[in-house]
Amino acid sequence: MGGTGNLLYIFTDALRSLRENLITTVLTAITLGFALAIFSLFLFIFLNLNSTVSSLGDRTQIVAYVKDSAASDSARLKEILLKVPGVKSAEFIPKEKALEDLRRELIGHESILDGVDAAPLPASFEIKVMDSFKNPSQVTATVERLKALDWVDDIQFSQEWVEKFSAFLKFIELGAITIGIFLAAATLFIISNTIRLAVYARRDEIEIMKLVGASDSYIKIPFFIEGVLQGVLGGVFALIIMAVGRYFLLSEIPAYFSFAIASPVSGLMLFLIFIGAGVFMGVAGSLISLAKFLKV
Amino acid sequence: MIQLFHVSKNYEGAASALTDVTFKVAKGEFLFITGPSGAGKSTLLKIIFGSEAPSQGQIIIDGRNYVKIPPKEIPLLRRRIGFVFQDFKLLPNKSVFDNVALSLKIMGVNPRDIKKRVLRMLSYVKLQHRANFNPLSLSGGEQQRVAIARALVKDPAIILADEPTGNLDPALSNEIMELFKEVNNKGTTVIIASHDKGLIDRFGKRTVHIENGRLVN
Numbered sequence A: 001m002g003g004t005g006n007l008l009y010i011f012t013d014a015l016r017s018l019r020e021n022l023i024t025t026v027l028t029a030i031t032l033g034f035a036l037a038i039f040s041l042f043l044f045i046f047l048n049l050n051s052t053v054s055s056l057g058d059r060t061q062i063v064a065y066v067k068d069s070a071a072s073d074s075a076r077l078k079e080i081l082l083k084v085p086g087v088k089s090a091e092f093i094p095k096e097k098a099l100e101d102l103r104r105e106l107i108g109h110e111s112i113l114d115g116v117d118a119a120p121l122p123a124s125f126e127i128k129v130m131d132s133f134k135n136p137s138q139v140t141a142t143v144e145r146l147k148a149l150d151w152v153d154d155i156q157f158s159q160e161w162v163e164k165f166s167a168f169l170k171f172i173e174l175g176a177i178t179i180g181i182f183l184a185a186a187t188l189f190i191i192s193n194t195i196r197l198a199v200y201a202r203r204d205e206i207e208i209m210k211l212v213g214a215s216d217s218y219i220k221i222p223f224f225i226e227g228v229l230q231g232v233l234g235g236v237f238a239l240i241i242m243a244v245g246r247y248f249l250l251s252e253i254p255a256y257f258s259f260a261i262a263s264p265v266s267g268l269m270l271f272l273i274f275i276g277a278g279v280f281m282g283v284a285g286s287l288i289s290l291a292k293f294l295k296v
Numbered sequence B: 001m002i003q004l005f006h007v008s009k010n011y012e013g014a015a016s017a018l019t020d021v022t023f024k025v026a027k028g029e030f031l032f033i034t035g036p037s038g039a040g041k042s043t044l045l046k047i048i049f050g051s052e053a054p055s056q057g058q059i060i061i062d063g064r065n066y067v068k069i070p071p072k073e074i075p076l077l078r079r080r081i082g083f084v085f086q087d088f089k090l091l092p093n094k095s096v097f098d099n100v101a102l103s104l105k106i107m108g109v110n111p112r113d114i115k116k117r118v119l120r121m122l123s124y125v126k127l128q129h130r131a132n133f134n135p136l137s138l139s140g141g142e143q144q145r146v147a148i149a150r151a152l153v154k155d156p157a158i159i160l161a162d163e164p165t166g167n168l169d170p171a172l173s174n175e176i177m178e179l180f181k182e183v184n185n186k187g188t189t190v191i192i193a194s195h196d197k198g199l200i201d202r203f204g205k206r207t208v209h210i211e212n213g214r215l216v217n
């Protein structure tokens, strides 16, 4: 006659209670699966857009045209450029290359350039801006500094584009974070309520067990095992829902947008994350809801 | 073995259920608690059982002050007490057998002994033919006997029974009371709340009468 009771017994009992509550367990797991799948699909879109947006940002670029008189000493000019605050890299594009590039862009209409030999385009530097300088005011300051160089003929740079782009980036992030917070709150709310209801439905059983002399751990074990099972099932459901959901989305959305719902991690990793999150929520949810009813 | 000192109980938002109750029950004693409906009999049993905490006063059982024991030890104390609840408190999703077995399982008794003891107990309360039934499919009197079987099967040191014959016919009532007497003869302390005057008189045991939450002599 042990104090906490025979362990094997507790477990066979837990399994039996699992069978008795199978429908609730499965329903809770499905809810968990939907919640996890919807939240992570959103997370995918957010992460993918975010990384696309910041790689777009990498293209923020300034073209500085060089006066013909100075173009011969490109190595020295490059050194000067790299010392200008905000400049990350500078690539020299000689006249000939500029002409070649132009030809390539004019494929089919090359005749326009017939008779043009000494390139009409000036040599230039393609300048990339440091990440920390990628906001409109700092980019403008860098452009001003470049303009001040006496061998720079002209600067090509779209001020408007930088501003719009930066505003767009902020808008996307703000919107995504807002939606994300609501979605996370809704997810937690739904899961905790589902679990609370499942525990609530068994409050009489819990009370009776306590009155007959069951220790808290004797009562908790079946709930714990159920929480784990719910979590694993929920993870599996989430993966299935995610796969089916993506299949339908892929056939509905334009192909160029399909990158947005690609998983940033491998399928196995995703599965493990789902199960981990599911088990955590299942167990924590059950035990927290249970605590209230153990005070008999 | 059971001592109550100046115990009072006030439920929230209700008049006082017990007021300044002091009495002693010796080890192996057989005691009736009587009184009209609402007098506080159930409350008194629940306080002895530890499922309700007194608002005031002390309860000492086997030399231990109930009011001061750590919550972790409460399950151990409850295993030594068999309680027959006025509303039975049977698990509706478990068979009669499992309901009675529950109190033994919790104590870690091995399955073979559980089976033997539960079946024997069920035959004492004349329910062996109902072992696999669901409690909800039983009559009130049958459910009451399941509750009695569950309380007695663990051979507790103390039996607290709240109206254990309330739903039984006179013949069955007598048999159940004989069962309590038998258990008492083996040394178990028995406290029974009842307002069945005839039954109490026939038994001629010590009786504590409460009215309006106070002991009356």
Ligand SMILES: Nc1ncnc2c1ncn2[C@@H]1O[C@H](COP(=O)(O)OP(=O)(O)OP(=O)(O)O)[C@@H](O)[C@H]1O
Pocket: B011, B012, B014, B016, B017, B035, B036, B037, B038, B039, B040, B041, B042, B043, B044, B086, B195
């Ligand atoms: N959980 C509770 N909350 C509030 N008041 C309660 C509670 N339980 C009992 N009471 C009140 O305490 C008083 C005593 O109730 P108790 O159940 O102890 O009476 P009783 O003597 O067992 O009556 P009966 O013979 O009808 O079972 C009653 O007035 C009742 O309304």
Ligand SMILES: [Mg+2]
Pocket: B041, B042, B043, B086, B162
């Ligand atoms: Mg009562």
